[in-house]
Amino acid sequence: MKHEISIEFFPPQTPEGMEKLRATWARLAELKPTFFSVTYGAGGSTRERTFSVVKEIVAGGFAAAPHLSCIGSTRDSIREILNEYKAAGIRRTVALRGDLPSGMAEAGEFRHANELVEFIRSETGDWFSIEVAAYPEWHPQARSPQDDLAAFARKVRAGANSAITQYFYNADAYFNFVDEATALGVNVPIVPGIMPIAGFTKLARFSDACGAEMPRWMRKKFESYGDDVDSIRAFGLDIVTELCERLLKGGAPGLHFYSMNQARLTTEICRRLG
Numbered sequence: 001m002k003h004e005i006s007i008e009f010f011p012p013q014t015p016e017g018m019e020k021l022r023a024t025w026a027r028l029a030e031l032k033p034t035f036f037s038v039t040y041g042a043g044g045s046t047r048e049r050t051f052s053v054v055k056e057i058v059a060g061g062f063a064a065a066p067h068l069s070c071i072g073s074t075r076d077s078i079r080e081i082l083n084e085y086k087a088a089g090i091r092r093t094v095a096l097r098g099d100l101p102s103g104m105a106e107a108g109e110f111r112h113a114n115e116l117v118e119f120i121r122s123e124t125g126d127w128f129s130i131e132v133a134a135y136p137e138w139h140p141q142a143r144s145p146q147d148d149l150a151a152f153a154r155k156v157r158a159g160a161n162s163a164i165t166q167y168f169y170n171a172d173a174y175f176n177f178v179d180e181a182t183a184l185g186v187n188v189p190i191v192p193g194i195m196p197i198a199g200f201t202k203l204a205r206f207s208d209a210c211g212a213e214m215p216r217w218m219r220k221k222f223e224s225y226g227d228d229v230d231s232i233r234a235f236g237l238d239i240v241t242e243l244c245e246r247l248l249k250g251g252a253p254g255l256h257f258y259s260m261n262q263a264r265l266t267t268e269i270c271r272r273l274g
């Protein structure tokens, strides 16, 4: 059975980075993703770059979804961006709260992603297919799992068409989240976000910050490889491929890859998945 995949990029800061990204999406296009998504720096820091990457992907004949975060933004500025996206024929967006960059004090006119989803719907009707974020291991600022789940359901009720999860390495957390969301009446697809493993130390630090658990048995094994990058990648590929297999077998509607602007690991995982 064929499953849909989507693939995420971040907007590069340099012309060389952009050149590399073009080569990356040309390779990843062979996987026939439903769309490529491009992240957006909270507070609008990557507004121009996100838009220009998305426009180039669309000009190449692929579907692209710019992410849009609302923290630190005004209604007027979000309206302007939505109008730009609409005029460029973009039909999908990933709607987020985002995190205020340190040093930026102004929270702006939106507090949470559900307010952004409502705003997009009130401004643009059904033009956009809206994705929202989900956290199977709970958002790091959530007061409780119940609160986070309720916030997720609120965001979906505000008009989201589908959700993409934070990455995780524990399939049970995902299945449990889907069951609980379904029990609350959420019936949109919840697509697992998959983070291929290119290295261990940075990923472990990042996982701690964003609330994604790296199980002890995995950490210990990675640590035992030291600087042996080949062993780390080989083990990472095995783990992530097995995770994807389990998720798809258990009913996940598709996979969203956090590519980190690299083609190799995502391509290899998809090749192994057939």
Ligand code: FAD
Residues within 6 Å of the ligand: 038, 039, 040, 041, 042, 067, 068, 069, 094, 095, 096, 097, 098, 099, 111, 112, 113, 114, 132, 133, 134, 139, 140, 141, 142, 143, 147, 148, 149, 151, 152, 154, 155, 164, 165, 166, 167, 193
């Ligand atoms: P929300 O859904 O608003 O939730 C944030 C917190 O507030 C949660 O703890 C939630 O429980 C709580 N909450 C939500 N609604 C309410 C409410 N109404 N009342 C009280 N509490 C509430 N960040 C970027 O800056 N740029 C990106 O491009 C980007 N892309 C991402 C893509 C995916 C698929 C994911 C999973 C995350 C992405 N992020 C991105 C990170 C995201 O911005 C952060 O995780 C951020 O902290 C939360 O955003 P959110 O949209 O999930 O927020």
